[in-house]
Amino acid sequence: MITSRYVQVNGIKTFVETNNGPKENGVMVCFGSAGRETRQYHAMMECLENTMEVVCFDMPGHGKSMPLPGNKCLSEYHEYCDFIIDALRVLEIENPLCVGCALGGNVVFYLAQRIPVRAIVTMAGTDYSPHVDKSVSDNLDHPYASVQHSHIDFTDSLIGSATAPEDREFILWGVMTEIGRVKRADYGGVYNGFDVRADMDKVTCPVLVLRGGEDWTIRDEAFQPMLNRLTNAKHVQYTVLPGIAHYNPQEAPQLVCDTILEFLKKVEA
Template identity: 35%
Template structure:
């Protein structure tokens, strides 16, 4: 089995934990809201023979330290800027960027903001995701709300029917280990994300893939993102049958195979 190595690096004053595996052209991997980089390990192990996979924990997530004052980033532009500083700190040259959910939105935004991005792979990714109300977001850190239990049914309903028992169990553990401030910050950024006007700035190949059983990110959302990529040299939209909101976790082999094929084809 491919070795995955964990390290720390300072990024904008944040002691940041990341995991890496393999060698070759780099891929920056971005986790879903409130979670951490472990959810990418299955994909990393499969891509590492050909690519250098790097997956950070955002500030205040997993093993990364929070920002000063014990807060997390909470707007999409600040998160993408921090991620780009992370990639620069590690010296990742012309990385492909790959993420899921808010990570998928971030992959599209990084492609729009940074011409050095070699390719975008967005799972459940869109440019406009008005999915959570401000009132619901405020409740996530209310002292009388236990977010991990309040969020369990919601999160598990997003997992597709084709997910393995192991993937389903790890998805549940991800909910049970949620850090409320991190979840709130990510979902605030996600709910207020609107980068539709920036999609025409993407000049690299793009693959958008959607689990067909995800009721949160609709087909209309991903099609709108695809249609906005008017200057990208190649745009693909794929349906992942039987998968839900977390395709990279639900079927790591399928997602790694799809991503590897796409990246090999674009060179």
């Protein structure tokens, strides 16, 4: 059963959800894609409710969390990750299994460079993402543009052919609930310009890289150099999920959970 509460993180009223799974098997902490909130991981939380505790929290201004003073958002990845680390401290979560999708899939690399983690799982993530044009991100919070309408077709193109109709509908509903200012900060500031390539040798934990076989956002040739930079990781596994695209946790939650559990069993045997 998923339950929720609020905690104070650096003076920000922060919304937190958990599946109340067994803590003795460890804690999985999940980080969402640009503009999204905790519901992106509800299906995975339910899949794992008898296996391990899963915790998700909304970043400032996202979902049910309060924004920064002045209705501002975190717009730079160092600050974004500083907030996550502070939230983990408040929640008293140590050595988490860090799981992220898209923007969250980038973030887990930086977290593994800065704090002890059990392992990281990156979905549609990379250690370097400079490829969002400023004109695109600016229009996400333009007075004459609506992210709910302008981004709907783009999002639809990022959903794989194997996704169930009801899951596709919920992913598209996620677009229609996004806040333009939040999306602009996430997409144009935190995601665009993300670059932790120089410190990838600091990642020493096991790394599972999941990629949707139909996700066109990151070119094939970008993955191998990224994997090559993980020179000190305890174990690296790169897995392509057929029929899946960008939103792995919502398109195929059971497959993702099964893949993660198999990975943990292998690297921790």
